[in-house]
Amino acid sequence: MDFTPSPRTEEVRAQVRAIIREHFTDEERRKVAESGTLHSQAFHRGLAAAGILGAAWPVDEGGQDFSPHEMDVVTEEAARAGAPLAAYSTTMLVAETIRRMGSRELRDRVLPGVLAGETIIALGYTEPGVGSDVAAVRTRATRREDGKWVINGEKAFTTSAEVATYVFVLARTNPDVPRHRGLSLFLVPTSTPGISFSPVHTLGGEKSNMSVFDNVVVGDDALVGEVDGGWQTMIVALDFERGGEFAAEVQRLLDLVVDWAGENPEEITPHMLRRLGRAATATEVSRLLGIRTTGLRAEGRPANLEGTMAKLYGTETLLKHSSQLLDSLGARGAARARDLDREIEHVYRHSFVTTIYGGTSEVLRGVLAERRLGLPRAGSKS
Ligand SMILES: Cc1cc2nc3c(=O)[nH]c(=O)nc-3n(C[C@H](O)[C@H](O)[C@H](O)COP(=O)(O)OP(=O)(O)OC[C@H]3O[C@@H](n4cnc5c(N)ncnc54)[C@H](O)[C@@H]3O)c2cc1C
Numbered sequence: 001m002d003f004t005p006s007p008r009t010e011e012v013r014a015q016v017r018a019i020i021r022e023h024f025t026d027e028e029r030r031k032v033a034e035s036g037t038l039h040s041q042a043f044h045r046g047l048a049a050a051g052i053l054g055a056a057w058p059v060d061e062g063g064q065d066f067s068p069h070e071m072d073v074v075t076e077e078a079a080r081a082g083a084p085l086a087a088y089s090t091t092m093l094v095a096e097t098i099r100r101m102g103s104r105e106l107r108d109r110v111l112p113g114v115l116a117g118e119t120i121i122a123l124g125y126t127e128p129g130v131g132s133d134v135a136a137v138r139t140r141a142t143r144r145e146d147g148k149w150v151i152n153g154e155k156a157f158t159t160s161a162e163v164a165t166y167v168f169v170l171a172r173t174n175p176d177v178p179r180h181r182g183l184s185l186f187l188v189p190t191s192t193p194g195i196s197f198s199p200v201h202t203l204g205g206e207k208s209n210m211s212v213f214d215n216v217v218v219g220d221d222a223l224v225g226e227v228d229g230g231w232q233t234m235i236v237a238l239d240f241e242r243g244g245e246f247a248a249e250v251q252r253l254l255d256l257v258v259d260w261a262g263e264n265p266e267e268i269t270p271h272m273l274r275r276l277g278r279a280a281t282a283t284e285v286s287r288l289l290g291i292r293t294t295g296l297r298a299e300g301r302p303a304n305l306e307g308t309m310a311k312l313y314g315t316e317t318l319l320k321h322s323s324q325l326l327d328s329l330g331a332r333g334a335a336r337a338r339d340l341d342r343e344i345e346h347v348y349r350h351s352f353v354t355t356i357y358g359g360t361s362e363v364l365r366g367v368l369a370e371r372r373l374g375l376p377r378a379g380s381k382s
Contacts, residue, residue, distance in 0.1 A: 003291055005069065012070045016077040019046040024083045036199075036207030038086030039120070039163050047074070048117025053092065057099065062115045068297045072244065072290070079248035080255065082343075086206070087120050087160035094121040094168045094224075097237045098187070101225045109221075110187065113165070121187070122164040124155040124211060125234075131156075132363045134170065135180050135231065139213060141171035148217050149173075151186065151194075155211040157357070161197045162209060164190050169213070174228050183230035186222045188213075204350035243307030244290020246314025246354060250283045250321060253347050257325050272328040279321040286314040305372050312364045315354040322348040 005013070023046035032040055047053055056071045057063025078085045095114040098106055113119030130136045139153025151171055161167060166187045174182030188195065194216040197209040225233035257276060261268050289310035296303035326344045355361045369375045 003288070005073075009067075009070050009073055012066070013073045013077060015050060016047075016052070016074050017081075019043070019050055019052070020077060020081045020083055022046060024081060029082065032084050033205070036201060036205055037160070037163060038084035038206050039088075039160055040084060041117075041163070043078075043083055044088060044120075045117040047088070048115065051115075053088075053117060054095070054111075054115045056096075061099065062111070068294045069291075072294050075245040076248040079245060080252045082252065087122070087163060090123045090160060090168075091119070091121045093237055093240050094123070094166075094187070096240045097168075097233060098224055101233050101236060103221075105221060106187070106224065110166070119166070120160060120164045121166045121168055122158050122161040122190075122209075124158050124161075124167040124169040124188075126155060126157045128154055128156045128210075132360060134234075135183065137170050137172055137183065139169065139171045140175075141169075141173050141184060141186060143173075144217075148219055149186065149222070151188065151213045151216040151218065153213050155213070157200065157208045158197065158211040159206070159208040159357075161190065161211055162199070162207070166190060167195070167211065168224070170230055170234065173230075177228070180231045182228055183234075184227050185224045185230045185233050186218055187224055188216060188218055188222055192216050192218065202353055204353040205346060206350070206353065239304070241307065241311075241358060243309075243311035243358075244287075244293050244314065246311065246318055247283065247286035247290045249347070249351075249354070250279070250286050250314060250318050253318065253322055253325065253344065254279055254283055256343055256347075257329070260329075269328075275321075275324050275328050279325060282317045282321060286310070286317050289313055305368065308359070308364050308367055311358060312361055312368070315351070316361060318347070319351040319355055322351045 020043065024040055024043040028040045028042050032038065051064055052074055054062050055064040055066040056068070059065055075085055091114060095111060098110055102110070110119060114121070125134050125137070127137055127139060130138065139151065139155065141149045141151045144150055151169065153171065155169070158167060166189055169186045169188050171184060171186060172182050173184040176182070194214045196212045196214070200208045200210055202208060254276070261272070261276070289306065293303045293306040293310045296306055322344060326348050329344065366378060370377055
């Protein structure tokens with residue numbers, strides 16, 4: 001198997017690096033660090049101006065027909081540079097869903113703003129007490145006599161809502177059918193009366209939000225997919241989650257420590273070298289799992305389980321090796337290279353949340369045991 005990136009992939013890499021250099025300035029980096037909002041509008045606009053946002057789409061839909069490998073380069077380079085992509089990821093996940101499942105009117109209304117980098121979309125799936133088992137959502141959307149929908153409920157972890165134009169809200173539209181069949185998805189403008197957000201600060205320094213929907217009124221034009229067909233729409237959206245992007249975060253961690261070691265050769269201990277060797281191996285495994293997932297997608301083959309493995313391994317690797325490398329630097333790291341120490345310390349705190357969002361590690365391990373190994377669901381009698 002040949003893992004050499006194509007010349008076009010390397011051209012995209014050079015282009016993305018140039019955008020990061022130009023738009024993700026020290027000032028932007030400081031803004032992100034201080035606010036905790038995982039979005040840089042300057043960088044996002046830079047990507048939009050280069051046509052990168054919808055680059056995976058066909059040319060006649062505003063894209064550039066980029067392959068999945070070429071799209072991976074965007075997340076890889078951003079992660080290696082520490083540029084935030086949380087809002088980019090949720091926006092493009094929903095935009096892709098709308099492109100495939102939305103009405104013509106919805107596509108025409110929403111997608112041009114997305115491609116221009118002006119429309120940001122947050123995900124509103126999780127609720128207080130409803131996370132992994134997302135089909136249990138309690139937020140209700142009820143049809144009024146005039147045909148409008150009234151949404152009531154609370155959402156948790158609505159990341160990027162403070163900069164979003166819309167929230168993609170999963171709500172129960174029919175409580176009288178088996179729970180997967182009574183869900184619908186709505187694209188709700190954040191400016192709609194009745195919506196409020198309050199910040200939630202996480203261990204990793206990222207800001208997320210609690211959201212309240214209090215008699216929020218929207219029309220049928222906010223529906224994405226069919227009424228009560230939200231589960232099917234979510235399954236389509238899940239297909240766009242990649243899983244391999246965490247390898248670049250591990251690589252960044254390694255880059256930081258290797259740079260530091262190069263500047264401070266007298267600080268290197270045999271113990272540290274062994275840890276770096278282990279981290280380098282795990283980083284490579286992470287990267288290869290990501291490439292395998294993307295390769296399958298590029299061939300139009302299912303890659304959900306491979307993506308699950310890549311996400312699980314990448315995030316657990318980040319957690320383990322950021323802890324070990326931070327430990328290796330110890331007091332010397334803190335005393336002599338405070339900036340580096342802060343960065344690694346930050347990667348370490350951030351690594352915990354990566355094992356929660358996009359499927360917790362425990363849930364993903366269960367999925368792999370069931371679907372890859374054919375084992376029965378834990379606790380089932382069969
Ligand atoms: C920083 C951050 C950003 C997020 N951003 C968003 C966002 O933008 N939009 C959004 O909708 N959500 C978002 N989430 C929510 C995230 O998707 C959920 O936190 C996640 O799905 C887990 O749900 P939960 O927190 O309710 O935990 P629970 O599902 O209640 O899980 C609690 C514990 O039980 C374990 N567990 C649960 N079910 C099983 C099982 N079947 N087998 C074994 N163990 C199990 C879990 O692994 C975990 O350890 C974000 C979360 C974080 C931390």
